[in-house]
Amino acid sequence: MPATPSNVPEPRRTDPALIRNFCIIAHIDHGKSTLADRMLQLTGIVEERQMRAQYLDRMDIERERGITIKSQAVRMPWSPTSEDGTATPHILNMIDTPGHVDFTYEVSRSLAACEGCILLVDAAQGIEAQTLANLYLAMENDLTIIPVLNKIDLPAAQPDKFAAELAHLIGCEPEDVLRVSAKTGEGVGELLDEVVRLVPAPVGVKDAPARAMIFDSVYDAYRGVVTYVKVVDGELGRRERIRMMSTNAAHELLEIGTNSPEMTAADGLGVGEVGYLITGVKDVRQSKVGDTITQFHKGATEALPGYKDPKPMVFSGLYPLDGSDYPELRDALDKLQLNDAALVYEPETSAALGFGFRVGFLGLLHLEVIRERLEREFGLDLIATAPNVVYRVVMEDRTEHTVTNPSEFPTGKVDEVHEPVVRATLLAPSEFIGAIMELCQTRRGNLQGMDYLSEDRVELRYTLPLAEIVFDFFDALKSKTRGYASLDYEPTGEQSADLVKVDILLHGDKVDAFSAIVHKDKAYAYGVRMAGKLRELIPRQQFEVPIQAAVGSRIIARETVRAIRKDVLAKCYGGDISRKRKLLEKQKEGKKRMKVVGRVEVPQEAFIAALSSDDGGEKSKK
Numbered sequence: 001m002p003a004t005p006s007n008v009p010e011p012r013r014t015d016p017a018l019i020r021n022f023c024i025i026a027h028i029d030h031g032k033s034t035l036a037d038r039m040l041q042l043t044g045i046v047e048e049r050q051m052r053a054q055y056l057d058r059m060d061i062e063r064e065r066g067i068t069i070k071s072q073a074v075r076m077p078w079s080p081t082s083e084d085g086t087a088t089p090h091i092l093n094m095i096d097t098p099g100h101v102d103f104t105y106e107v108s109r110s111l112a113a114c115e116g117c118i119l120l121v122d123a124a125q126g127i128e129a130q131t132l133a134n135l136y137l138a139m140e141n142d143l144t145i146i147p148v149l150n151k152i153d154l155p156a157a158q159p160d161k162f163a164a165e166l167a168h169l170i171g172c173e174p175e176d177v178l179r180v181s182a183k184t185g186e187g188v189g190e191l192l193d194e195v196v197r198l199v200p201a202p203v204g205v206k207d208a209p210a211r212a213m214i215f216d217s218v219y220d221a222y223r224g225v226v227t228y229v230k231v232v233d234g235e236l237g238r239r240e241r242i243r244m245m246s247t248n249a250a251h252e253l254l255e256i257g258t259n260s261p262e263m264t265a266a267d268g269l270g271v272g273e274v275g276y277l278i279t280g281v282k283d284v285r286q287s288k289v290g291d292t293i294t295q296f297h298k299g300a301t302e303a304l305p306g307y308k309d310p311k312p313m314v315f316s317g318l319y320p321l322d323g324s325d326y327p328e329l330r331d332a333l334d335k336l337q338l339n340d341a342a343l344v345y346e347p348e349t350s351a352a353l354g355f356g357f358r359v360g361f362l363g364l365l366h367l368e369v370i371r372e373r374l375e376r377e378f379g380l381d382l383i384a385t386a387p388n389v390v391y392r393v394v395m396e397d398r399t400e401h402t403v404t405n406p407s408e409f410p411t412g413k414v415d416e417v418h419e420p421v422v423r424a425t426l427l428a429p430s431e432f433i434g435a436i437m438e439l440c441q442t443r444r445g446n447l448q449g450m451d452y453l454s455e456d457r458v459e460l461r462y463t464l465p466l467a468e469i470v471f472d473f474f475d476a477l478k479s480k481t482r483g484y485a486s487l488d489y490e491p492t493g494e495q496s497a498d499l500v501k502v503d504i505l506l507h508g509d510k511v512d513a514f515s516a517i518v519h520k521d522k523a524y525a526y527g528v529r530m531a532g533k534l535r536e537l538i539p540r541q542q543f544e545v546p547i548q549a550a551v552g553s554r555i556i557a558r559e560t561v562r563a564i565r566k567d568v569l570a571k572c573y574g575g576d577i578s579r580k581r582k583l584l585e586k587q588k589e590g591k592k593r594m595k596v597v598g599r600v601e602v603p604q605e606a607f608i609a610a611l612s613s614d615d616g617g618e619k620s621k622k
C-alpha cells in the first residue's frame with residue numbers, strides 16, 4: 001500500500017511513486033479501443049460478462065443525449081508481479097487522446113498529462129502516418145515510449161518485419177517490441193507489467209499550491225461541463241474554490257473524482273493523480289484545454305507551460321437554404337459551441353446567399369463534423385461556401401488586415417499576403433514516391449526530408465500551404481497511391497506568398513460567395529473554371545449576361561449567357577385559360593427561389609451546384 005508517513009495520515013491520496021499515467025497512440029483501426037477494452041477487463045474494473053452489454057448500451061444512451069462517448073481517462077488498479085513474487089498495487093491512469101490531425105493541440109495536452117505511451121501498431125499493416133505524427137508529439141513531450149505490435153493472431157501478421165521497422169524508428173532493439181493480440185488478450189497482462197516497469201512515476205511538489213492541467217473538457221447535458229485534469233503539484237480538495245489561471249475566473253468545485261470507469265466522487269486529488277471535476281459551468285470555453293487550475297486563495301502564481309487558445313484555421317460561410325431557418329441555425333451553433341471551445345462564428349450577409357454565419361474550424365474534419373451535426377441533429381439544410389484559410393494582409397502603409405472571408409480582401413495597395421503553412425508527414429510504399437512528389441509540387445510543397453522506414457516504405461516530410469490541402473488533397477493523394485498513402489499534418493506558422501483575390505462578376509456585379517484568394521499562377525484557371533461552370537448553370541435572361549472573372553480591375557476570363565425572352569406560354573396553343581394560368585403560377589413559384597444579383601436572377605440551385613464538390617469541394621474524408 002502507499003507508503004505514507006505515519007504522523008501525517010493522508011489515506012485519501014495515492015503515493016505518486018505508485019501511479020503510472022499513460023496513453024495509447026495508434027493509427028486508426030490499429031486496435032486502440034480493443035486494447036483499452038481488454039485492459040479494463042484484465043484489471044477487473046469491468047467484468048467480462050458486462051463488457052459488451054454495458055459498454056455498448058451506455059454508448060447508445062450517451063449518443064442520444066449528445067454527450068461524450070468515451071471516458072477521457074480511466075483509473076485501473078494493477079499489481080505487477082515482481083521477480084520475487086510479491087505484488088505491489090499500483091494505479092494506472094489510461095488517458096485517451098483524440099485521434100485526428102485537426103485536434104493536434106488537444107492530443108498534445110493529453111500527452112502532456114502522461115509520462116509514457118504505448119505505441120500500438122497493427123502487425124499486418126505496419127507504421128502509418130498517424131502513428132508517426134503522434135509519436136513525434138510524444139517525443140516532444142519527453143514521454144517514455146513502449147513499442148507494441150497488435151493483432152499477432154492474424155494470419156497476415158508479419159511481426160518480425162514490423163518489429164524491425166518499429167525498432168529502427170524509435171531506436172531500440174527488435175526484441176524490445178512487445179507483441180499482443182487485443183482480440184484474444186494474449187500478451188496484454190505482460191504489457192501492463194511493462195507499463196509499471198518502464199513508465200516513470202509522476203513527479204510534483206506535494207506542499208506547493210495546487211496546479212492541475214486541463215487536458216479535456218466535455219459538455220454533459222445533465223451535469224454541465226466535466227473537466228479532466230492531471231494534478232501536477234499540491235492537491236485539490238472537494239468543495240474548494242478554484243481559479244482558472246488564463247482568465248482568473250473563480251469557480252466552486254461541486255465534485256471531484258476519478259473514472260473507473262464510472263465517475264466516482266472522491267474527496268480530492270493529489271500529486272500525479274488524474275481525474276475529473278465539475279464546477280457547474282455550462283460552457284467549455286470557461287474550462288479550456290491546456291489551462292491551469294489552482295486554488296482561489298493562496299493559489300499558484302505561475303501557470304503550467306503550454307497554454308494556447310484554440311485557433312480556427314479554416315473558415316466557411318454557412319447559410320440556411322431556407323432563409324427563415326436563420327434563427328434555428330444560430331441556436332444550433334450556440335448549442336454546439338457549449339461543447340466545442342474551438343468553434344467560432346459571427347453573422348455575415350451575402351448578396352448571393354442571404355443571411356448566414358462565417359464559421360471558423362480547426363480543420364476540414366472539424367468542419368465536416370459540425371456541418372453534418374447541424375444537418376442531422378438540427379435538421380437544417382445548409383449551403384456552405386468553399387472553405388478558406390486565414391490570410392494576413394499587410395498594406396504598403398504597413399496597416400494589417402486579418403482576412404477570414406475572401407470577399408473582404410482589402411482593396412488598395414497590398415504589400416504582402418501571408419498564408420498559414422503546415423508540416424505534413426506522408427507515408428507510402430516506396431513505389432509511389434514519384435507520384436507523391438509530383439502532387440506536392442503542384443500544391444506548392446517544399447520537401448523537407450525523406451526517410452526509408454524499411455526497404456519498401458518511405459516517409460516524406462513536406463511543408464505545404466494549408467490552403468492547398470484544404471480542398472481535395474487527401475482524395476488526390478489516395479487516388480495517386482491506390483489508397484496506400486497516409487497523411488498527417490500540423491500547423492507550423494505562415495509564409496508570404498504571391499496571392500491574389502479573384503472576383504466573379506455577373507453582369508458587372510460581384511458575386512461575393514464566389515470570391516477566392518488563390519495563388520497568382522492559379523488565378524486564371526480558377527477564373528476560367530468558375531465562369532464556365534456558371535455559364536452552364538445560369539438560365540438565360542431577357543438580356544445578355546456577361547460572366548467575368550477579375551483580379552482587381554483586370555478581367556481574366558469571360559463567358560456570356562445569351563439573351564432570351566422566356567415565353568412560358570409558347571407551348572400553349574389554343575385558348576385553354578386554366579392551363580395558361582397554371583403555367584404562370586409555376587413560373588412565379590420558380591421566381592421565389594431566385595436570388596437576384598444586380599439585375600440577374602439566379603436560381604439557388606445554381607449557387608449550390610457551383611459551390612459543390614466537382615472541383616474538390618469540401619469533401620475530403622480521412
Ligand SMILES: Nc1nc2c(ncn2[C@@H]2O[C@H](COP(=O)(O)OP(=O)(O)OP(=O)(O)O)[C@@H](O)[C@H]2O)c(=O)[nH]1
Pocket residue numbers: 026027028029030031032033034035099150151152153154180181182183184
Ligand atoms: N484479429 C484481430 N483483430 C483486432 C485486434 N485488435 C483489434 N482488432 C480489430 O481491428 C479493428 C479496429 O479495432 P479498434 O479497436 O476499433 O481500433 P481503433 O484503433 O480503436 O480504431 P478507431 O477507434 O477507429 O481509431 C476492429 O475490427 C477490431 O476487432 C487483434 O488483436 N486481432
